[in-house]
Amino acid sequence: MSKFRELLMEKRHSSKLPDWHQYYQGMKILGNSLRVADSRRPYLDLMHFQNENSFSSDQDDDDSLVFLSESEEEQEQTKAQQAWKILIADDDSNVHDTTVLALSGVHIHGKPLEFLHAFSAKEAKDLAISNPDTSLILLDVVMETVDAGLKLVNVLRDELSRKDLRIVLRTGQPGYAKENIMGNYAIDGYATKSKLTRSILISMLNEVLDDTKDKDSLPN
Structure with a gap:
């Protein structure tokens, strides 16, 4: 195109008649160049648009990842709030281990189980105070004293x-008679450890942790 422009300038300032053949050839070359440029314009415009929006696209992706992370965290919090929180109060560590093992993976009325551990009546009282959302306490009778569990019932x-x-x-x-214990203390259940199998324990939890159970029926 530079030679064509030089030719036009030369002819414009010359007194000689223009070479119309070269002029028409130059116009043809110019027209072809313009058509090629126009045919590439949509592709070039698309590339320009993508480059301008590449940062905003990455920004949107990052926002989506943050949103998913927050959603998962909310689901975990909701799951933790729905769990039955069970306090195991017993001075024997083996009882804690076997109870957790027996109830591992068990869901009661569709809810998972979460465990707290106390090895004395005093620890159980403190945990009950600091965890007001505790649903159930599996309470040993004999701990610091032969009736530590029974006294804790009255405190609670x-x-x-x-x-x-x-x-x-x-x-x-x-030696503790179930009828006397159930009649004199406001408890929801009573079990002898030697007779408490996994199936009996799960059955007991299903009955005790029933939200439809009338709590006013407890003995005073």
């Missing part, structure tokens, strides 16, 4: 007003 019901807390007494002492 009367002193702490935990009427909504389910309490299941577990004892290794066959």
Whole structure:
């Protein structure tokens, strides 16, 4: 195109008649060049658009990843809030281990289980205070004293007003009569450790952790 422009300038300032053949050839070359440029324009415009929006696209992807992360965190929090929180109160560490093992992966009324551990009546009281959302306490009778568990029942019901807390007494002492215990203490269940199998324990939890159960039926 530079030679064509030089030719036009030369002819414009010359007194000679123009060479019309070269002029028409130059116009043809110019027209072809313009058509090629126009045919590439959509592709070039598309590349320009992609380059301008590449940062915003990455930004959108990052925002989506953050949104998914927050959603997963909310799901975990919701799951934790829906779990039954069970306090195991027993001075024997083997009882804690076997209980957790027996209930591993078990869901009660569609909810998973979460465990807290206390090895004395005092620890159980402190955990019950610091965890007001505790659903159930599996309570040993004999700990610091031969009746530490029984005394804790009265503390939980009367002193702490935990009427909504389910309490299941577990004892290794066959001398305690179930009828007397159930009649004199505001508990939801009673079991002898030697007779408490995995299936019986799960069945007991299904009954005790029933949200439709009338808590007013507990003995006073």
